[in-house]
Amino acid sequence: MAAGIYLVSFLLFLNLRGLIAVETGVFWGTESSQPLPPEKVAAGMLKRNNISRVMIRDADPLVLRSLSRTGISVVIGVPNDMLETLNLSRKAAESWVQENVTRHITGNAGAGDVRIEYVAVGDEPFLQRNRDKYAPFAVGAAVNIRLALAAATPSRKVKVVVPCNADVILTNASLPSSGHFRVDLNKTMGELLAFLADQGAPFVVNVDPFLILQQSQTFTLDQALFRSTPRPLCDGSHVYADLFSAVVDSLASALTKAGHTDMDIMVGKIGWPTDGAVAATVANAQTFMSGLIDWLGGGTPLRPKQPPLGVYVFSLLDENRLGDGDNGVSRHYGVFTFDGQAKYSVDLGQGSKPLAGAAGVDYLPSRWCVADGNKDLVNASVAAADVCSTADCSALASGGSCGNLTWPGNVSYAFNSYYQLQGQRANSCDFGGIGLVTTVDPSVGECRFLVGVRASAPPTSVSALVVLVCWSLLSLSHLVHVY
Known part of the structure; x- marks a missing residue:
């Protein structure tokens, strides 16, 4: 009888797939020693592949300029090292918004006409290994950014979110129904959820199934890659054939226990690496990404009619300046190589056509x-x-x-x-x-000895500089007001 209930629940879950569309975007990171010119990425890759949504790590003006008049919806980020200043000063937040949102946003006469949809305050500021380095300032910074946006026409329609790593959630034996927020974040999460609910903004969670798999004794590689498995995770009457659905429902359970049953969920980063570790292969990445795209047709056992609002694939390009504490595996999450060439085939919006890579890349000599x-x-x-x-x-x-x-x-x-x-x-x-x-290529089999590219000028984000200069001037003139 119990097995029959599980089977019916699982089949119902599968039948719901394909009924609800989830919008797919990409995370465009620029932490590369030889970044491609932003216009080659925006016009040559995003537009040619019909990618309609993009998230960027900061508010780099060259990147934003390349997205001008493309119609692509953009999420811009506020770096963690700016949170304390933005938390302390409304004036600093106003300066940041003016420099990084208002002058770029759609509808601002004479500006760049960038379709900015969200400001993401911080990059996983509640990450457990960071302890209290950024967490105490994240919500206050988000509040000041939102107040600054509300006062700046036409920026007032932009919503503010705070991306969280999935480690903000704890479960009992990985059962999604037991999901709850970490105890050390109880007060902070209460403040964040009230802040998000007040503006109708989603909870943004970053999910790394590869990392979760390394740390978990519950899930298998097949479950992480959306492959069929003879032993799905059973949680009461709910059946979880894949790791990702279990993580999303763990968050849904945590939101319900915190009194926010109907809060939307958005996935800020999700992907699979292609190098640097066991199971980090191109074949596994393609399997994962294809499974993820198929998954996006529906909801989860706990939220069959309320799937995530959107999913941002991490990452568009490999970034060789990443790799804090993970032996460099995070440098290989790109669907494209650092020079803009597709590693495998996946539908990011272009349909059945092959992914279009960057054209006219200026390579260094073949040496x-x-x-x-x-x-x-x-x-x-x-x-x-x-x-x-x-x-x-x-x-x-x-x-x-x-x-x-x-x-x-x-x-x-x-x-x-x-x-x-x-x-x-x-x-x-x-x-x-x-x-x-x-001049003889020393590559051996799958081991490729790369040739670099003539990089464009390194991305030059003026965000932190503008805020810090304004903060310093205000401090010196004793005009700082702490809110």
């Missing part, structure tokens, strides 16, 4: 730096280890695409990574005389 086998390489490993503290060697990790390289191939990979990072400067392939520049 690579390797360890010179004719020299004494006794100190080569030490040199390579030193190089990897600066360059991206994450593909050499166990399970990575270059993890099977033997010495001195792994040394050559490290040398080349540094050489390309330095724009192929002549003296960047010396390494005490044991480096050698070659």
Whole structure:
């Protein structure tokens, strides 16, 4: 009898798929040492692939300018290191809004005509490992940003959200029905939820199924990748065939227990890495992304008619400046490589057509730096280890695409990574005389020795500068008002 109830519940859940559309967007990060020109990304990739929604980490003016008059809905971010200042000063918040929203937004005469939909205050400020570094300031900063938006026509229609990592939720044995917010966040979450409810804004959660899988003993790789499994997670009469649905319903349970049963959910970041660790492969990423896109046709067992408002795929491009504490695997979440070439096929809005990559990429010459086998390489490993503290060697990790390289191939990979990072400067392939520049591609199988691109000027966000300058001037003139 119990098995029959589970089967009926699961079949009903499957039948609801396809009835409700969830809007898909992408997270466009620019933490790359050789970023593509923003116009190549906006016009050449987002528009050509019919991507209608994008989230960016900050409010970089060059990125926003490239999104002008594209019709793409944009979520702009406020970096964590600005939260304390914005929490303390309404004036600082007004300056930030004027510089980063009002002058770009649709309907502002003479401005860039960017369709800004949300301001995301902070990047997972309640992340547990950050302790109280940002958490005490996030809601206050969000309140001041919202007040500044309300006073700035036409910015007043922009909603304010605070993206949270899924670690704000705790469960008992991973059962979604037991989901609740972390005890240390009880007061803060109460304030945040009231703030979101007052403006009709969604709760934004970032979900990393790959990381959750590494830390969980409940879920399998098949469940994380949306593949059929003979042992789905059963929670009462609800059946969970995939990890993502369980996470979403854990949040739904937490919201219900906090008195916000009907609050919408939006997924701010979700993706799968293609390199840097075991199971971080192109094949698994394609399986995950295809499963996610299929999943977006409906709701969850707890919310069959109320799916997430939107999902932002993390990430559009690989970013080699990421990787805090994860051995660099976060550098490989892009659907596209750092130079804008599709890694696999997935429908991001373009339908059945192949993904369109960046066109006209200005590559550096076809040259690579390797360890010179004719020299004494006794100190080569030490040199390579030193190089990897600066360059991206994450593909050499166990399970990575270059993890099977033997010495001195792994040394050559490290040398080349540094050489390309330095724009192929002549003296960047010396390494005490044991480096050698070659025009023969040293790539082996799936291990690709990359060639860099001539990067555009690094993204130059003026957000923090404007706020800090205004804060300093106000402080010096004793005109600061703390709200």
